[in-house]
Amino acid sequence: MTAGGAPKAGRKEWIGLGVLALPTLLVALDVFVLLLALPHLSADLGADSNQQLWIMDIYGFMVAGFLVTMGTLGDRIGRRKLLMIGSAAFGAASLMAAFATSPGMLITARVLLGIAGASLTPSTLALITTMFQDAKERTVAISLWASCFTLGAIIGPLLGGVMLEYFWWGSLFLIGAPVMAVTLLVGPRVLPEFKNPEAGRIDLPSVLLSLGGTVPVIYGIKVLAREGWQTTPAVVLAVGLVVGVLFVQRQRRLSSPLLDVRLFAHVRFTAALLSLLAYSLIGGTVMLFMTQYFQAAQRMSPFEAGLGMLPGMAAATVSFAVCPIIARRIRPAYVIGAGIAGVTAVLLTFTQLDAESGTPVLIAGFAVFSFCGAPIVALGTNLVVGTVPAEKAGSAGALSQMSNEFGAALGVATLGTLGLAVYRDDIAGTVPAGLPQGAADAARDSVSGAAAAADGLTPGVADALLEPVRVAFTGGLHTVAAVSAVLIAVVGVFFVALMRHIPPVGQEEPQPKTDTETDTEPAQTLAA
Numbered sequence: 446m447t448a449g450g451a452p453k454a455g456r457k458e459w460i461g462l463g464v465l466a467l468p469t470l471l472v473a474l475d476v477f478v479l480l481l482a483l484p485h486l487s488a489d490l491g492a493d494s495n496q497q498l499w500i501m502d503i504y505g506f507m508v509a510g511f512l513v514t515m516g517t518l519g520d521r522i523g524r525r526k527l528l529m530i531g532s533a534a535f536g537a538a539s540l541m542a543a544f545a546t547s548p549g550m551l552i553t554a555r556v557l558l559g560i561a562g563a564s565l566t567p568s569t570l571a572l573i574t575t576m577f578q579d580a581k582e583r584t585v586a587i588s589l590w591a592s593c594f595t596l597g598a599i600i601g602p603l604l605g606g607v608m609l610e611y612f613w614w615g616s617l618f619l620i621g622a623p624v625m626a627v628t629l630l631v632g633p634r635v636l637p638e639f640k641n642p643e644a645g646r647i648d649l650p651s652v653l654l655s656l657g658g659t660v661p662v663i664y665g666i667k668v669l670a671r672e673g674w675q676t677t678p679a680v681v682l683a684v685g686l687v688v689g690v691l692f693v694q695r696q697r698r699l700s701s702p703l704l705d706v707r708l709f710a711h712v713r714f715t716a717a718l719l720s721l722l723a724y725s726l727i728g729g730t731v732m733l734f735m736t737q738y739f740q741a742a743q744r745m746s747p748f749e750a751g752l753g754m755l756p757g758m759a760a761a762t763v764s765f766a767v768c769p770i771i772a773r774r775i776r777p778a779y780v781i782g783a784g785i786a787g788v789t790a791v792l793l794t795f796t797q798l799d800a801e802s803g804t805p806v807l808i809a810g811f812a813v814f815s816f817c818g819a820p821i822v823a824l825g826t827n828l829v830v831g832t833v834p835a836e837k838a839g840s841a842g843a844l845s846q847m848s849n850e851f852g853a854a855l856g857v858a859t860l861g862t863l864g865l866a867v868y869r870d871d872i873a874g875t876v877p878a879g880l881p882q883g884a885a886d887a888a889r890d891s892v893s894g895a896a897a898a899a900d901g902l903t904p905g906v907a908d909a910l911l912e913p914v915r916v917a918f919t920g921g922l923h924t925v926a927a928v929s930a931v932l933i934a935v936v937g938v939f940f941v942a943l944m945r946h947i948p949p950v951g952q953e954e955p956q957p958k959t960d961t962e963t964d965t966e967p968a969q970t971l972a973a
Contacts, residue, residue, distance in 0.1 A: 795807070
């Protein structure tokens with residue numbers, strides 16, 4: 446027992462954490478290896494451009510659409526039980542994807558992978574809160590769990606490149622089968638079961654409303670960001686927002702809702718979620734611009750671009766291990782605030798990049814960015830799941846992951862679109878004369894179009910085309926970095942102001958002075 450009365454975790458719990466890390470790592474790997482495999486599987490299966498987009502996007506749509514449902518389902522039927530079901534389904538869908546014989550079959554497998562994947566993150570995160578009841582140990586466990594996402598980003602490009610060198614593209618999906626087999630064999634022996642004994646039945650209309658609100662919104666945002674203004678995705682987005690409002694209204698009326706919207710009345714819970722949303726919005730956009738700069742402007746291969754991201758991922762992994770220790774002595778709000786200050790400084794540095802010397806500065810800056818951003822993810826996630834009562838931890842874990850999904854989509858849609866607009870404005874009058882009309886038009890449209898057009902030109906002409914492209918793209922990066930710096934700085938100020946009263950991890954929180962201080966109410970009141 447600790448001084449606060451919470452039991453200390455034993456060897457079984459730490460082994461269990463290792464088991465929970467496996468599916469988390471696999472979900473991260475899945476995203477990065479598919480980026481490498483897409484050209485190979487498209488050629489083998491004869492997938493057209495539209496089918497390629499669905500192969501890439503449908504997984505994320507399904508994850509986002511089912512996160513809330515799966516988080517609540519785990520709270521009701523048992524988190525270990527849901528994890529075992531999801532792991533078995535993920536392994537089976539991975540085999541289906543590996544041996545797909547047509548684009549339609551692969552898209553179907555990706556749908557199943559997304560639904561199964563939606564059960565993994567909230568289940569693993571909720572089980573961590575059950576296994577690690579001591580605040581210090583829980584913070585360390587959540588940090589190690591979160592580091593699996595960056596480890597997946599490190600291992601994914603390297604493992605994918607090696608496997609594609611010696612095996613066919615389907616071998617990348619086979620990685621999931623043995624990982625899930627280990628989870629299924631060892632998990633029941635070391636993972637505890639937990640479910641809410643007072644939970645009611647799952648409300649099917651709420652499940653449909655959740656799916657009907659989330660998927661159209663994510664779809665609309667992604668298509669509008671990728672292809673510009675179009676009526677159909679705008680209408681789909683609007684319909685999703687309306688359905689989302691209906692979902693919230695229904696949850697308020699139900700005695701046993703799919704999602705307890707009263708959680709958002711707790712300032713600590715909402716502020717932590719918003720910080721996760723803001724960081725994923727900016728972090729996802731920074732990664733998008735970096736990969737575009739490496740591959741399109743600097744003409745690196747996907748593997749080389751992945752190597753350029755490795756220092757950042759390694760720095761994040763180190764930070765995930767260090768920040769829980771620091772948070773035992775310094776208030777979490779100040780640790781996160783310092784991280785946000787570091788992220789802001791890096792973004793301001795990015796506003797001074799030039800087109801020629803940008804690569805080393807981007808790589809070094811991204812490493813600092815990732816190191817400073819890790820406390821936001823680790824400690825922010827800990828605040829989200831640590832604020833709610835134990836029986837709602839699955840829902841809290843789902844909302845934590847949902848903030849990342851929406852943040853990344855919103856970042857591409859808003860900041861990504863802003864950067865593209867600046868690029869198009871800058872490139873419009875600087876495309877060299879004498880280029881083929883198709884190449885000139887492609888360069889004016891996007892940096893990716895310019896890179897594709899340059900592949901069909903002679904080296905000298907290609908260099909002449911890409912020089913103004915680099916300058917224009919760097920101008921877009923300057924604007925995105927400046928706006929991002931202001932946004933994350935504002936979030937940081939508000940976060941520290943709202944959360945500075947929370948003591949260092951493991952220390953007792955002072956009792957509220959009045960009954961009206963919502964933020965300091967015991968978490969148990971949320972279960973009422």
